Amino acid sequence: MNRTLYTLLFHLGLPLVALRLWLRARKAPAYRQRIGERFAFGLAPMQTGGIWVHAVSVGESIAAAPMIRALLARYPQLPITVTCMTPTGSERIKAMFAGEPRIQHCYLPYDLPWAAGRFLDHVRPVLGIIMETELWPNHINQCAKRGIPVVLANARLSERSARGYGKFAGLTRPMLAQMSWIAVQTEAEAQRFRDLGARPECVAVTGSIKFDLSIDPQLLKDAAELRGQWQATQRPVWIAASTHAGEDESVLSAHRRLLASHPDALLILVPRHPERFASVHDLCVQQGFATVRRSSQQPVSAQTSVLLGDTMGELLFLYALADIAFVGGSLVPNGGHNLLEPAALAKPVLSGPHLFNFLEIAALLRNAGALAEVTDAASLSAAVQRLFDQPQQARTMADAGLQVMNANQGALQRLLDGIGRLVK
Incomplete structure (x- = not known):
């Protein structure tokens, strides 16, 4: 497939795009708003003449924030124009x-x-x-036509994703060749980009800027x-964060075991x-857990068994409230989420x-002893219980995570240096 065929298929698929928006809007009404922006109307x-930063959704927006603040300074x-694709990211x-x-x-x-x-x-x-x-072929091509350099920042590319891109070499290779600089997290990923058609001199391993996360002491x-x-203060508290459909049942089952x-x-x-948020709250109540929604601002009492984190922008604070952190998207085949925030x-x-x-x-976290993996509700419950019962082991894991964070910082500065060579 080349870009011409891709563009034709995209136009033919616009009714499906509209249907997808409508289906999403049934659960998240914000998808009905600002539709014109999705077609540049x-x-x-x-203000013109600045830097455009694209972060597709919430996770990328949070990861981009330190870079954006550094660019402002x-x-x-x-x-700086910041774009995204989702209402939550917005x-x-x-x-x-x-x-x-x-x-x-x-x-x-x-x-x-157009x-x-x-x-x-x-x-x-x-x-x-x-x-x-x-990566969007037409956006990158339109930038190239206008002489606008494009950087892929904090780039990652799994082996599975690389295989997917490789199936469309006629589309992927020209697109990657038009990139001005690709700042990749690891050497393995750098090689995947080169194999797919990125110019070798435009690919650099800078590390992950997620290691450069700084915690405000006031948050703690x-x-x-x-x-x-x-x-x-002495109560055992654990968090299951960024859970997906199919995980909440396992987490609640683990919590029920833990309460024994x-x-x-x-x-x-x-x-x-x-x-x-609403469906997970209903699930908690149906399963008999005394549940408080964070958005309600109701206090957590001794009788509260579950606090539902149904607010936006508070994940770091909710992590800070807990003693032990489980990061979701990983009991189901979603690929996981940011392990470095709790670390x-x-x-x-x-x-x-x-x-x-x-x-x-x-x-990195596993080899340092900072990460333990579980497979189901029983092993999740056992792992949480072990860390509650053995606070020294919990402390050792926490210290190991901080050491990994400290040892891998510096990616943000390397990224900013590379960007600086392209800003004219």
Whole structure:
């Protein structure tokens, strides 16, 4: 498949795109809003001549935030346009940069040549930065036609994804050859990009900027204060974060087992997607757990068994409230989520076996003794109980995670240095 055929198929598939939006809007009404932006119509007036950063959703937006703040400081004369594809990502971007006049935001239009061109002509960036592996052939081609360099930042490419891209070499190879710089997390991923057609001189291993996460000491103080208000300073608290459909049942089953030995244990359950907040709350209640929704601002009492994390932008704070962290998307074959956030907060980290999106990071944590993997409700419950009963082991795992974080920092500076060579 080449780009011409891809574009034709994309146009023919627009009714399916509309159907997908409608189906998503049934669960998340925000998908009905700002549809024009998805085709580069009705864009608000914007400052031009700055840097465009694309972060597809919430996770990429959070990962991009330190880079964006550093770019604001390094280039005080340039506006920064931050795009995403999801309403949750949009809300997160607005919350993170509220009050910053040089940050402007909209949805990235679909990958149609005319929509991509309208967007670029509206913003007229001097540089484009795409986070991780959100590659759009027409957007990249339209940038190349306008002489706009494009960076793939914090790039990752699993073996499975590389095989998928490799099946469409006629589309992938020209697209990667048009990239100005690909800042990759690991050498294995760098080689996959080269094999797929990226110019070798444009591929560099910079590491993961997720290791450069800095924790505000006030966050830890606020978490300790809230646990004090709950009278839960000595209470065993664990978190299951970024869970997907099919995992919540296993997590609640593990919590029920845990209550047999630790009847005062508190579970903080945080579904990955906000459209699932209500259904997961109903599941908790149906299974007989005394549940408080974080959004309700009701206090957690001694009788509360589950705190449902149904707010946006608070995941780090919710991690800070817990003693032990399980990171979801890993008991089901979703590929896992960011293991470094709880590690940076000095929490022992647990996950399921499906970590194909974070193989290298998982290996670093596992080899250091900072990560333990579980396979089902029984092994999850056993792992949490062991760490509650053996606080020294929990402390050892937490310290190992911090050592991994400290040993792998510096990717953000390497990324900024590379970007600096392309900003004109």
